[in-house]
Amino acid sequence: MAQAVAITQQDRFGQTSRRDAWWASPAAVVIGLVAFVIYTTWAALQGANYRYDGYLSPFYSPELWGSPQAWFGATRPWWYPSWLVFTPALFILWIPAGFRLTCYYNRGAYYKAFWADPPACAVGEPRQSYWGENYFPLLLQNIHRYFMYLAVLLVLALLTDVWHAFWFTDASGHEHFGIGVGTLVIALDVFLVGGYTFGCHSLRHLCGGRLNQPSLCPLQSKLYSCSSMLNRRHMAWFWCSLAWVGFSDLYVRLCAMGVISDWRIVF
Ligand code: FES
Secondary structure, three states: OOOOOOOOOOOOOOOOOOOOOOOOOHHHHHHEEEEHHHHHHHHHOOOOOEEEEOOEEEHHHHOOOOOOEEEEOOOOOOOOHHHHHHOOOHHOOHHHHHHHHHOOHHHHHHHHHHHHHOOOOOEEEOOOOOOOOOOOOOOHHHHHHHHHHHHHHOOOHHHHHHHHOEEEOOOOOOEEEEHHHHHHHHHHHHHHHHHHHOHHHHHHHHHHOOOHHHHHOHHHHHHHHHHHHHHOOHHHHHHHHHHHHHHHHHHHHHHHHOOOOOEEEEE
């Protein structure tokens, strides 16, 4: 039979009455986020092997400058600092990075995991005072709602990548419709990133959460319900989309480098 554990004020850092593996969740967050940041930084700085046929790595999407297929061409823009490595990912990655860094779920996760503030519920903290997010620099977390607008635009850009992932160039240079494993990888990436983005707390508030009587506005009420449905599993959407966006880049990269072949399902 499950035993109730009395939750009391904890005096020392790490002190707790909990008997479960309370440290496992923050440890997993540290490992997951550190691994993702290391891989993403490396992949973003490569500036190469991010396209393969109709596939584009989500780290580089939309590609604004950097190759002939980019929106504004291959030439480095005149205002780009000469001392900074030129890679198309740097024009884009600050948006999902800022969006995820300020995400309400992620804030709770990395405050616990990296700052031990607190390490877990009912576990002693390293400090006694709590400043919350009312002061600089954590006050900047409120910028999340603005990143949300940009993140929604990025999802639309990723949708165009799914369309391009259905088109392949044959030996004679002609484009034809097809479906490869990479098509499915990129489509699933947009599905997961969309599920994460559209379940955002800020977007949910924008859709209908700010209304006193959402039922009086049927459209907003519907949007609010859809966003709420996704929001219920926001943590799962966060981790699944994070892992899959990294895998999608890796898949395109390995194809472009010739390490693996893209298996065609429909030619
Ligand atoms: S709260 Fe997590 S993405 Fe907005």
